[in-house]
Amino acid sequence: MAESDVSKYRMVVIGGSAGSLDVILRIVSEARQLTHVAFVIIVHRSKSADSILADLLSTQTPLLVKEVEDKESIMPGIVYIAPPDYHLLLENERTFSLDASEKINYSRPSIDVTFESAADIFGPALVGIVLSGANADGALGLSAIAAAGGYTIVQEPVTAEVDFMPRQAINMTRVDAILEGEEIGGFLEVLLKKA
Amino acid sequence: MKHVEANNVRDEELDLLLDELFRTYGYDFTNYARASLKRRVNRLMIIDRFPSFAELLYRLRQDPAYLPRIVEELTVNVTEMFRDPTMFKTLREQVLPVLATHPFIRIWHAGCATGEEVYSMAILLEEANLLHKSLLYATDLNPSAIENIRKGVFPLSEMKQYSENYILSGGKNEFSKYYTAKYNWAKFDDRLKSKMIISTHNLVSDRSFNEFVLIFCRNVLIYFDRHLQDKVLDLFDESLEKLGFLVLGSKENIRFSGIARKFKQLENKERIWRKVM
Ligand SMILES: C[S@@+](CC[C@H](N)C(=O)[O-])C[C@H]1O[C@@H](n2cnc3c(N)ncnc32)[C@H](O)[C@@H]1O
Numbered sequence: 001m002a003e004s005d006v007s008k009y010r011m012v013v014i015g016g017s018a019g020s021l022d023v024i025l026r027i028v029s030e031a032r033q034l035t036h037v038a039f040v041i042i043v044h045r046s047k048s049a050d051s052i053l054a055d056l057l058s059t060q061t062p063l064l065v066k067e068v069e070d071k072e073s074i075m076p077g078i079v080y081i082a083p084p085d086y087h088l089l090l091e092n093e094r095t096f097s098l099d100a101s102e103k104i105n106y107s108r109p110s111i112d113v114t115f116e117s118a119a120d121i122f123g124p125a126l127v128g129i130v131l132s133g134a135n136a137d138g139a140l141g142l143s144a145i146a147a148a149g150g151y152t153i154v155q156e157p158v159t160a161e162v163d164f165m166p167r168q169a170i171n172m173t174r175v176d177a178i179l180e181g182e183e184i185g186g187f188l189e190v191l192l193k194k195a
Numbered sequence: 196m197k198h199v200e201a202n203n204v205r206d207e208e209l210d211l212l213l214d215e216l217f218r219t220y221g222y223d224f225t226n227y228a229r230a231s232l233k234r235r236v237n238r239l240m241i242i243d244r245f246p247s248f249a250e251l252l253y254r255l256r257q258d259p260a261y262l263p264r265i266v267e268e269l270t271v272n273v274t275e276m277f278r279d280p281t282m283f284k285t286l287r288e289q290v291l292p293v294l295a296t297h298p299f300i301r302i303w304h305a306g307c308a309t310g311e312e313v314y315s316m317a318i319l320l321e322e323a324n325l326l327h328k329s330l331l332y333a334t335d336l337n338p339s340a341i342e343n344i345r346k347g348v349f350p351l352s353e354m355k356q357y358s359e360n361y362i363l364s365g366g367k368n369e370f371s372k373y374y375t376a377k378y379n380w381a382k383f384d385d386r387l388k389s390k391m392i393i394s395t396h397n398l399v400s401d402r403s404f405n406e407f408v409l410i411f412c413r414n415v416l417i418y419f420d421r422h423l424q425d426k427v428l429d430l431f432d433e434s435l436e437k438l439g440f441l442v443l444g445s446k447e448n449i450r451f452s453g454i455a456r457k458f459k460q461l462e463n464k465e466r467i468w469r470k471v472m
Binding site for chain 1: 203228229230231234235271273414416417418420421424444445446447448451
């Protein structure tokens with residue numbers, strides 16, 4: 001694919017909590033063509049649910065799905081999942097790092113933490129998505145993405161199983177697109193395919 | 196629409212701070228993972244109410260008494276007892292039986308923060324009837340963290356979680372038999388502490404000080420860059436006797452380091468390696 005055929009976006013970060021799993025599965029399954037961006041997924045879940053999420057996602061996509069390990073490389077065409085009980089950060093455009101510091105918004109991993117870090121590194125080349133959830137996590141992070149020139153998407157609260165998280169995000173940020181859960185995958189394909 | 200205060204420390208500012216810490220005080224954080232360090236500095240500026248980065252730097256230059264506070268806040272001290280219970284279960288089942296054959300068991304907990312990990316190990320050793328012939332070296336960079344190991348006191352509010360972890364680790368006793376509750380604190384039995392040697396040790400600048408059969412260094416390497424990780428893993432290799440064990444945090448690995456070829460991971464995928472060469 002020639003350079004000019006792809007959009008400027010290089011990473012998509014997706015944050016979800018209660019009620020977000022189906023939407024995440026759907027987005028990932030529809031993103032199979034998008035091999036020129038890295039996907040990063042942060043979901044709140046219990047420690048014991050360890051690798052189940054990666055297994056579930058793997059059944060939906062030919063893309064490689066990985067739970068991030070310390071100092072893992074960032075590569076396009078891979079779906080990365082924040083491991084339970086760690087915050088996921090970006091060192092630079094090539095490398096993740098993990099951090100086991102205090103919970104933020106009662107959460108570790110925290111969506112805000114990863115969004116802010118990714119905004120810092122990828123700026124306008126980042127797409128951030130906030131999905132269903134009962135927590136305010138993600139709202140501040142999404143505004144950091146907007147402030148750094150990235151593209152922001154929030155799940156239409158009415159279509160979210162739990163609308164609190166998307167509502168918080170919309171209240172705090174000038175969001176670029178508010179979309180039904182089912183539309184997000186197709187929308188990304190258009191947004192990320194062409195310049 | 197609310198606006199977020201973007202008072203984030205910049206790269207050049209972080210460099211200034213690290214430089215000051217190194218030149219004036221000898222603490223070398225330059226090969227730490229930067230994303231995490233930046234968050235720590237931002238956090239410190241909020242909780243200690245510095246209006247700007249310049250104020251923080253000025254305080255450090257003028258007030259040496261502020262240094263311990265910076266060191267404490269730049270590093271992450273979050274820990275728990277029997278963190279990753281299945282790893283402790285593996286220790287019970289696969290490592291302790293090997294240690295039992297040794298006349299003397301020397302263990303190093305590097306970067307053990309406030310001591311939860313060391314007390315967990317002391318409990319394991321006692322239950323295997325090995326504590327009497329063991330020595331646990333508990334070290335951390337942070338002087339105030341290790342002070343807590345001497346006290347052996349942890350928040351009572353955590354005991355429910357710790358007791359669940361303990362049971363998942365294969366513990367058979369009533370967890371509460373190991374401590375006495377007083378106000379909001381759980382004071383652990385002094386006999387667990389009797390075999391601990393507690394000291395500061397900086398993995399960046401201090402050297403190997405003994406030979407061990409088991410070394411723990413969990414959730415410390417994630418804060419280092421690859422280069423420093425390599426250096427510290429060499430230090431562990433140097434400090435570990437042949438056929439000794441190295442335990443890392445649940446997302447840490449020696450795979451990319453120079454010592455990888457000398458070590459073999461236990462088969463059940465827990466982060467325990469044995470030094471085979
Ligand atoms: C997150 S705690 C880990 C505690 C425990 N090992 C665990 O896994 O629960 C990290 C600890 O590493 C210590 N540390 C950071 N840099 C260090 C260094 N250069 N030398 C020794 N300890 C260090 C910090 O002070 C902190 O107490």
